Amino acid sequence: MTSIKNSDAWIALVDHHKSIKSAEMRDLFNEDENRFNDNHIQYDDLLIDFSKNRITKDTIPLLIKLSHEANLNLWRDKLFSGEKINFSENRSALHTALRNRSNTPVLSEGKNVMPEINESIDKMGNFSESVRSGEWKGFTGKRIETIVNIGIGGSDLGPAMVCKALKPYGTKNIIPLFVSNVDGADLAQTLQQCDPETTLFIIASKTFTTQETMTNAFSAREWLISKLKDSAAISRHFVAISTNITAVEDFGIAKNNMFKFWDWVGGRYSLWSSIGLPIAIFIGIDNFKDLLAGAHEIDNHFKTAPPEKNIPVVLALIGIWNINFFNFTTHAILPYDQGLSLLPSYLQQLDMESNGKFIDREGNRICLNTGPILWGESGTNGQHAFYQLLHQGKEIVPTDFLMPIHSQYKIGENGDGHHKILISNFIAQTKSLMLGKTETEARDEMLGKGIPKKDIDLLASHKSFIGNRPSTSILFNKLDPKTLGRIIAIYEHKIFVQGIIWNINSFDQWGVEYGKQIASLVLPELRKKTTTTAFDSSTNNLINYTKKNL
Ligand code: F6P
Numbered sequence: 001m002t003s004i005k006n007s008d009a010w011i012a013l014v015d016h017h018k019s020i021k022s023a024e025m026r027d028l029f030n031e032d033e034n035r036f037n038d039n040h041i042q043y044d045d046l047l048i049d050f051s052k053n054r055i056t057k058d059t060i061p062l063l064i065k066l067s068h069e070a071n072l073n074l075w076r077d078k079l080f081s082g083e084k085i086n087f088s089e090n091r092s093a094l095h096t097a098l099r100n101r102s103n104t105p106v107l108s109e110g111k112n113v114m115p116e117i118n119e120s121i122d123k124m125g126n127f128s129e130s131v132r133s134g135e136w137k138g139f140t141g142k143r144i145e146t147i148v149n150i151g152i153g154g155s156d157l158g159p160a161m162v163c164k165a166l167k168p169y170g171t172k173n174i175i176p177l178f179v180s181n182v183d184g185a186d187l188a189q190t191l192q193q194c195d196p197e198t199t200l201f202i203i204a205s206k207t208f209t210t211q212e213t214m215t216n217a218f219s220a221r222e223w224l225i226s227k228l229k230d231s232a233a234i235s236r237h238f239v240a241i242s243t244n245i246t247a248v249e250d251f252g253i254a255k256n257n258m259f260k261f262w263d264w265v266g267g268r269y270s271l272w273s274s275i276g277l278p279i280a281i282f283i284g285i286d287n288f289k290d291l292l293a294g295a296h297e298i299d300n301h302f303k304t305a306p307p308e309k310n311i312p313v314v315l316a317l318i319g320i321w322n323i324n325f326f327n328f329t330t331h332a333i334l335p336y337d338q339g340l341s342l343l344p345s346y347l348q349q350l351d352m353e354s355n356g357k358f359i360d361r362e363g364n365r366i367c368l369n370t371g372p373i374l375w376g377e378s379g380t381n382g383q384h385a386f387y388q389l390l391h392q393g394k395e396i397v398p399t400d401f402l403m404p405i406h407s408q409y410k411i412g413e414n415g416d417g418h419h420k421i422l423i424s425n426f427i428a429q430t431k432s433l434m435l436g437k438t439e440t441e442a443r444d445e446m447l448g449k450g451i452p453k454k455d456i457d458l459l460a461s462h463k464s465f466i467g468n469r470p471s472t473s474i475l476f477n478k479l480d481p482k483t484l485g486r487i488i489a490i491y492e493h494k495i496f497v498q499g500i501i502w503n504i505n506s507f508d509q510w511g512v513e514y515g516k517q518i519a520s521l522v523l524p525e526l527r528k529k530t531t532t533t534a535f536d537s538s539t540n541n542l543i544n545y546t547k548k549n550l
Helices: 008-020 025-031 059-069 072-080 114-133 157-165 184-191 211-228 231-237 245-251 267-272 274-283 285-304 311-325 343-355 387-392 417-435 439-448 453-459 481-502 510-527 537-549
Strands: 040-043 046-049 146-150 175-179 199-204 238-242 258-260 330-335 373-376 399-404 471-476
Touching: 008 059, 008 311, 025 417, 040 311, 046 311, 059 072, 059 311, 059 481, 072 285, 072 481, 114 258, 114 274, 114 285, 146 211, 146 274, 157 175, 157 267, 157 274, 157 343, 157 481, 175 184, 175 274, 184 211, 199 211, 199 231, 199 274, 211 231, 211 238, 211 245, 211 510, 231 238, 238 245, 238 274, 245 258, 258 274, 267 274, 267 285, 267 343, 274 285, 285 311, 285 481, 311 330, 311 481, 330 343, 343 373, 343 481, 387 417, 399 417, 417 471, 439 453, 471 481, 510 537
Parallel strands: 146 175, 146 199, 199 238, 238 258, 330 373, 330 399, 399 471
Antiparallel strands: 040 046, 046 471
């Protein structure tokens, strides 16, 4: 494929950008009272308002042409039909099959994968029910009160994020904990909260070879045996989720206590698979199925909605517009819902591991910016940390605001006192980022307050805001399992669409593998008694200094 930069649509977008790049959103809103009407999508109770982006009536149609030039529809069909689009790992990316609640056949290498998926969901359901009901007993006959998921990356971030987000749906009888970091502090501090007799460890690793996870898993096993004084206890306190049966058995976990999934499930897309076991245990299998159902709805929406009404497509195109034409290379995720406080970290992996790449599918260097640097924090906490830069920094950061209309908690005046304050802050932020405040407005405001002229002269420029900063707002009724499934699937497909436009394989992660490879070279040097000379002088000295002082 020739670079998308040479396409007619791209060239037209370059011209379009030249003509509107200085346009002020405040003027665009003043000139067009239908701006919101024309630039939002409603899907059931989901409202996506993208009118506060630097777009005009021509922008989205031109971007849609770009998606056609990138053959988006063809690639979307390849994704859903199980074609091996992850060519560098020789795999399909069939996570959509995991949540295919309509159960229509999905083929992988000519075989319908749905029966195995359904079987795996049933196994998760039976097991999670037995743990929740207390039927599953620990080695000394007590029921399970704590589950500890040991995994990292996709085997941690999704389940941890979802368990936090759906806490109101979680059982009060079981505490879900997550250990990911190989830093011993993570496991040690978690174990301090655990009673060995009532703790179930879930070792979650697609490969069952990941250094961090296996190190934590072995230490957890040692801890359990030392406490319960019998290695037979493992069978009641350890289960595994993996694609690697042999490694699981070698670890000492019986086949029966293993929940399998398949190599066509990418790590960062795996929460829909048995990697979601901690979710199913915590919120129950029916709620887990609702999570799947929400994602499945979005899969259907992505497949069938026209591009201008297609939520992942429109969000992706706006992202391309901001990154490649305005050169805004970071993107902030700002959920005004404490339950979603782990969403930015979850989306960091999903987006940056998928599209943080500079080589295209044909092996050529991409001469465009690709995946954004993604970051964020829940509101209102972020407002008291980094929003200063969002409002007045030199960098312009496009933002996604996420806001539930209803809180899960009744608290404050009339039961929604806190929530109304939260909503007002979200709306105030999107409004002020767009509108800004001119120096004249800042002066008038101070004059109105009777501030002396000399102080106004001093402060006017400091209290002015350029505004014109793009944001997208995603509103929904409340953060329930189905809604969360929808939100996650929207972002998955958004990232997929962007990968297609940049001609990237969004499903491999060689950068991460590279880190693992180098770490495996450093560790033996660190363990050796002698001084190392194996690497460059900085690396050698870091190793040698550490060894000397260890
Ligand atoms: O972080 C890199 C990665 O390869 C992810 O893609 C994956 O989710 C994670 O490591 C963990 O891998 P595994 O599930 O095999 O332990």
